[in-house]
Structures are given as C-alpha cells and as structure tokens.
Amino acid sequence: MILLNPKQLDRTYPDERSRAIMRATVEFFEAKGKRQLKADDRDRVWYADFLEFQQREQAFATLLTPAGYGGDNADCRWDTWRNCEFNEILAFYGLHYWYTWQVSILGLGPIWMSQNEAAKQRAAQLLRDGAVFAFGLSERAHGADIYSTEMTLTPQSDGTYRANGEKYYIGNGNVAEMVSTFGKMAETGDYMFFVANFHHQNYELVGNVVNSQSYVADFVLRDYPITEADILARGSAAWDTALNTVNVGKYNLGWASIGICTHAFYEALNHAANRRLYGMYVTDFPHVKQMFTEAYARLVAMKLFALRAADYMRSASPDDRRYLLYNPTVKMKVTTQGEEVINLLWDVIAAKGFERDTYFEMAARDIRALPKLEGTVHVNIALIVKFMPNYFFNPADYAPVPQRSDAANDDFLFDQGPARGLGQIRFHDYRLAYDDWDLPNVNVFQEQVAVFQESLMAATPDEAQQRDTDFLLALGELFTLVVYGQLVLENARIYQVDEALVDQIFDFMVRDFNKFALQLYGKPSSTPVQMDYYQRLIHKPAVDEARYQHVWNEHVYALKGAYEMSE
Numbered sequence: 001m002i003l004l005n006p007k008q009l010d011r012t013y014p015d016e017r018s019r020a021i022m023r024a025t026v027e028f029f030e031a032k033g034k035r036q037l038k039a040d041d042r043d044r045v046w047y048a049d050f051l052e053f054q055q056r057e058q059a060f061a062t063l064l065t066p067a068g069y070g071g072d073n074a075d076c077r078w079d080t081w082r083n084c085e086f087n088e089i090l091a092f093y094g095l096h097y098w099y100t101w102q103v104s105i106l107g108l109g110p111i112w113m114s115q116n117e118a119a120k121q122r123a124a125q126l127l128r129d130g131a132v133f134a135f136g137l138s139e140r141a142h143g144a145d146i147y148s149t150e151m152t153l154t155p156q157s158d159g160t161y162r163a164n165g166e167k168y169y170i171g172n173g174n175v176a177e178m179v180s181t182f183g184k185m186a187e188t189g190d191y192m193f194f195v196a197n198f199h200h201q202n203y204e205l206v207g208n209v210v211n212s213q214s215y216v217a218d219f220v221l222r223d224y225p226i227t228e229a230d231i232l233a234r235g236s237a238a239w240d241t242a243l244n245t246v247n248v249g250k251y252n253l254g255w256a257s258i259g260i261c262t263h264a265f266y267e268a269l270n271h272a273a274n275r276r277l278y279g280m281y282v283t284d285f286p287h288v289k290q291m292f293t294e295a296y297a298r299l300v301a302m303k304l305f306a307l308r309a310a311d312y313m314r315s316a317s318p319d320d321r322r323y324l325l326y327n328p329t330v331k332m333k334v335t336t337q338g339e340e341v342i343n344l345l346w347d348v349i350a351a352k353g354f355e356r357d358t359y360f361e362m363a364a365r366d367i368r369a370l371p372k373l374e375g376t377v378h379v380n381i382a383l384i385v386k387f388m389p390n391y392f393f394n395p396a397d398y399a400p401v402p403q404r405s406d407a408a409n410d411d412f413l414f415d416q417g418p419a420r421g422l423g424q425i426r427f428h429d430y431r432l433a434y435d436d437w438d439l440p441n442v443n444v445f446q447e448q449v450a451v452f453q454e455s456l457m458a459a460t461p462d463e464a465q466q467r468d469t470d471f472l473l474a475l476g477e478l479f480t481l482v483v484y485g486q487l488v489l490e491n492a493r494i495y496q497v498d499e500a501l502v503d504q505i506f507d508f509m510v511r512d513f514n515k516f517a518l519q520l521y522g523k524p525s526s527t528p529v530q531m532d533y534y535q536r537l538i539h540k541p542a543v544d545e546a547r548y549q550h551v552w553n554e555h556v557y558a559l560k561g562a563y564e565m566s567e
C-alpha cells in the first residue's frame, strides 16, 4: 500500500513513540469529524483545538526538537522520515493544520542553525509548552528578492539595537514568541537574523493578510529593542541561514500536496464508483477509468519521488549536496503534479467538487497554494537548471544511498554550511536507475532523454537563450522530468512497486516529455537545428491494454471504499 490510509497506518518505525504520534493525530481528526472540520474551515476558526492537541501529545516538541535539546523526552529528534508522514497526515485533513506546523519548522530553522545556545534552550522549552513559531523573511514590497530586505537594525550606544521595519505574509505571526526575523544592519548592510516576540509592545500586529483559518501576519517592529540574546546569526551566516532554512522547509510543500491529493482521491473514487448514470457506474466510463488511473499513477510517482528525496536529504553531508537538486524538485514538480491530480479528479466528480460538505472543495482551493509559496515554480526551476551541466555531463561515483527510515537525528540539516557553490555539486549517473529497468515506457523515455542530452551538446542554447528565463524554464521542465523519473525508479525498486504500475507511470512521463518538448519547439528563439531536435523528442508511449486494465483493477478501483472520513 503506497498511499496513506489513516484507517490502516502501516508505515514502519524504529520506535513505538513515532507510531503513537501518527495514530493520535489521525484519531484527533477522525474524532473531530468531517462536519466540524468543514464548519471550521468555512467559518475560518483559528485551530486552537489542534494546537491544544499537539501540546497534550507533545507532537511538535517530540518531532521538532533536535536530539540533545529534549530534556526528559528521549524521543526528541529531527527525523525527516517521520516528519514526512506527519506532514502528510496534517495536509490530508487540511492545509491550515499543516501550515501552522510548516511555519513552525521555518521559524525553528534559524534557531537550530544558530550558535545562540540560550535561544535554543528557550525554543525547546517553548516547544514543550506547546508553542508554535514563525519565520519573518518576506516583505510586502520585495517578494522573492530578499536582497532588498528593508527590516533594519540600528546599533545603540549601549551595545543593543533597535529594529524597525515591516514583515508581510508571516504565518503564526499573531502568536509566536519567537519570530525568526531577517533584516540588515543600518550602516553596513550586513544581514542579520534575530528573534522578535509578538507580546512586545513595539511589535505591532497590523492584521491577517489572508481570509482563512490561518493567520498570515502583517507586522511592524517600531524601535523594537534587540539585545545580543536575541541575535541568531550575522553577515554571511545570516544569509546562509535564510537559504538553508528554506532548503529544508520547501521540501514539506510536496508532502502537503501528497496529503491533499490522497484524501481527495479517496473521496472522488468513492463518489464516482457509487454514482449511477445511464444504467452504469461512473467508473465504467472509459475516460473516467483513464482519468483515475492517470491521477493515481501521478500521485504514486509524487510519493515515490518525495520519499526518495528524503533519503538523500538525510544522508547529505558537505561532500554530498545532491539534496539541493532533489528538494527544489519536490517543491516545484510534486506540487504542480498535485494540481494535475486534482484537475483530473475534479473533471470526474464535476459538481460534487463544489459541495460545502466535501473535503474536495477545500482541496481544489488549497492545492493551488503549494506551487506558489516558499519560492514559486519559476524560482525553483531557475535554481534547478544550474545543476544541469554536471548532472548530464560530469557524473561522480557515490556509495548507494539506502532507504533512511532509521531513528537518526538529521544533524546536517542544521549545519549545511555556505549556500554557494551550487555549480560544483555533482550527481551519480542517472542512467544507472534507468538501466535497472526494462519496461516499454521506461525504454521509450530513455530514448527521449538520450535525444535531449544530445541536443544540449549539438544545439546548445546560446548565451541569449541562457539569459532568457522564458526559454530556460521550458528547458528546465524537461530536465526536471529526467531527475523525477530517476528517483521514482530508484524508489520503485526499494518499495518493490508492481512493474505494471511503473510502466503506467512512465506512460505519462513520456507524454509529459512530449508536452514540454513542444513548448520548447515553439519558443520564439528556438533555432532550426534545435527545432529539429525538439521534434525528435516526441514519442508515443507504449500501449498495453492488459497492463492498463491490471493497474485500473488491482491498484485504482481496488481503493473504492478503502477510506471515508468519520462524519
């Protein structure tokens, strides 16, 4: 069973406590029930019940306190294996529950990365008290351009500082006693990370920017006093802290998409499989079967990729920073695949997807958020293409990375070092994963990739094209697909995924490759030689009716009635 089924939690854990947290979290939501879940969403009720639950269960404290800071709680560790499932469960029940956890992760990043021991001890205590945290990076006027940050720290004669400036779009900014805030020194322009407290009278909470259960704050610091005790990092360390925190945080957005799509999938399938039209069930329509099979294959690939990326993240070191390619791929690819899954399901269930009592109605709204937040799809593709030359043309030997479900504390995530040097990162040969399979659609895909690689050498994008982000984004989509397929295949072996399902996944991978090849073909600057190559990228997937029927019957339709949320 690859997809999460809260009524059948079967993930393996090396300890009982991790399993107990997952179970208790599911029980909290199932006891709350769908009716109340939806009522709270409609009325935009602040999720105090969930925060009380997590405090009682010590969920955030156990999952978000690194080993060594947990006091009596020996189960505290930062363990991406279990945090993945917690992410998934929260989003399965609602993006807002996930969001308060996610921005706590972001807020804690600069704290756990800091040398400020007192701040760390304070955060650990606050976690035990059930607190949530906030990450004050964004500013209203500057969006992705954090170089232009205007929050300013001005030194005072007594060695303290005064902070002045506004932060915008800051989740939990209404309740966090430690808001990790990014700013600059007044005279030198040096970057700074410091902590502000929403209780302080010089912290003005202007309001909630969004219309939802979450509180996404606009806040202003007016002559807010800062002492050494509040400083988390300075200069290049503060800059690296910002990027390294986002490196960790952005990964979770993929899990939010996976959780949302999984719940929506069960709901849509249950509806369609029980609805009769023209004397037959909706799931008997060939196009409906196709859409469900496609949605399922895409969702399984999303999960296989995100799980595999976690293995690399947990095994990362200063000499192995491959996660810096895989994490943005989770961020931009898994989340945009989530939109496709919801689109497919919604086309099937049509009017039902608007009904106020469905989970789906929330899913259709919330799935849109994940590609756009914490760096847009564009920002992440622009990052990903930097890795392309080394990925294709300069592979390195690495010891194979196993599945990482062990109870380790992920130390390296809080000690990632300088954020620069991306162009030097090398990857293991992607062909190893592809050569390990001999399936019709994997083979077709491999042929496409070979032509793509040849095109990069024989019809290399010229300097103007390399500066043209519109062209580069289309190229980046093709590259991303190769990376995506590689980790999906690696993990399909680890999880012993049915070959028919793997081939079905590569059916859509081939078609997606075609789609992006055609986009690149049509770009204003593509040359005749490039156009010839891009045309040659287009292949038809291998058709196999028996395989398709097997996937539909054994994997997709078999989930009818597998899960329904308690009323």
Ligand SMILES: Cc1cc2nc3c(=O)[nH]c(=O)nc-3n(C[C@H](O)[C@H](O)[C@H](O)COP(=O)(O)OP(=O)(O)OC[C@H]3O[C@@H](n4cnc5c(N)ncnc54)[C@H](O)[C@@H]3O)c2cc1C
Pocket: 103, 135, 136, 137, 138, 142, 143, 144, 145, 168, 169, 170, 171, 210, 216, 372, 373, 374, 375, 376, 377, 378, 379, 382, 469
């Ligand atoms: C609900 C919500 C919650 C949020 N929570 C937080 C939070 O807790 N803490 C926090 O600090 N922030 C938070 N944010 C801010 C969020 O991370 C930013 O909104 C997001 O990173 C995108 O910035 P922007 O929307 O301002 O887009 P802009 O930066 O204004 O971008 C405009 C366009 O330019 C493109 N673009 C910009 N730069 C590049 C580039 N380098 N390469 C290619 N294309 C580029 C973008 O893709 C986009 O299409 C939140 C936002 C929302 C809506």
